[in-house]
Amino acid sequence: MESLFNSKLIASKNTPESLHKYEVKISTLPKENGWSSMMTLRSYQHFWFHSFFLKGAMHAQDHFQAQPGDIFLCNFMKTGCTWLKALSFSIITRTHFDDSNTPIRNALPHDCIPMLEFGEYYSPTGPKIPLYGSHIPYTCLPKSIIHSRCKIVYLCRDPKDTFVSMWHYFKRMVETNKTGKEVSFVSIEEAIDLFCRGVSSFGPYWDHVLGYWKASLEHPERILFLRYEAMKEETESCVKKLAEFFGCPFSLEEERGGKIEEIIELCSFESLSNLEVNKSGKQVKKDGYMENSAYFRKGKVGDWRNYLSDEMGNRLDNIMEDKLTGSGFSFLNK
Ligand SMILES: Nc1ncnc2c1ncn2[C@@H]1O[C@H](COP(=O)(O)OS(=O)(=O)O)[C@@H](OP(=O)(O)O)[C@H]1O
Secondary structure (H helix, E strand, O other), X not given: OHXXXXXXXXXXXXXXXXXXXXXXXXXXXXXXXXXXXXXXXXXXXXXXXXXXXXXXXXHHHHHOEOOXXXXXXXXXXXXXXXXXXXXXXXXXXXXXXXXXXXXXXXXXXXXHOOEHHHOOOOOOOOOOOOEEEEOOOHHHOOHHHHHOOOEEEEEEOOHHHHHHHHHHHHHHHHHOEOOOOOOOEOOHHHHXXXXXXXXXXXXXXXXXHHHHHHHHHHOOOOEEEEEHHHHHHOHHHHHHHHHHHHOOOOOHHHHHOOHHHHHHHHOOHHHHHOOHHHHHOEEEEOOEEEEHHHHOOOOOOOHHHHOOOHHHHHHHHHHHHHHHOOOOOOOOOO
């Protein structure tokens, strides 16, 4: 495990100046007004991106130099990356921190593991570990990630729960904006129409899933494909799988000493959502802020039923199934 800490992080951090040329390019790309007047989406390499993420993604494509020992935690938005980050960070740093002094107790998991498209190539808190998060689709990842053969964990989630989670998250973002302008936000009915057309942050969701799914079939030793629902149902076996995949499996002694349970408990929805930092902390952004509590809404499987009719749910399921046909992956299979 020591080697994980010694891996060299090489990157050029982005700056407002270095991002300017991307802003110019982005302004020429096809656009959709998206879900809100403050969230224009731009089409780039067959996916829809919010300009803010796209700037960072383009900069990463040009400048990010992955190292063979780096590990990327990738997902479409709202499929559980806060949880995956907390678990992965805890697994990898378990010989450096224990339950009482882990940075997870005092920082949002997103502040422990940097996000590639935010241009944060170094974690603001905690040790320099070669873990990164990203929502960038597989085919749009910086080439050095593919060529250096680093490991990738991909987490997906039932599309209906993902959509509902996303709608709530962006609604909250719009409500806390500081632009001083009146900002519109779509109804859930309009939003699902857009989602079903593939128009959502990092959408289409099906192409996002397919990119990583196909890559995981081609390179199973390098890409671990996980589902949120399986993590909920069999958390222990997923945590063991992650540790093995990261190259730091739990020893018998750790297993007997309850290390796995300790990590699962620390990273559970109940525990994380009740930490002071996650109850009252905020992520300050250009146009406002996002309360850390927005990353911990309900954490339930099947919550979509409280917001979508059966007809809306079936429509989304049918579109997803249609797009995934022939891939060997289906959200309808367990
Ligand atoms: N520890 C833990 N366990 C289980 N589920 C959890 C956990 N932490 C966050 N969540 C739920 O994950 C949803 C947020 O997804 P992401 O973390 O991917 O959001 S983001 O893309 O980083 O903004 C969001 O789902 P919804 O509750 O359905 O909105 C969170 O509540």
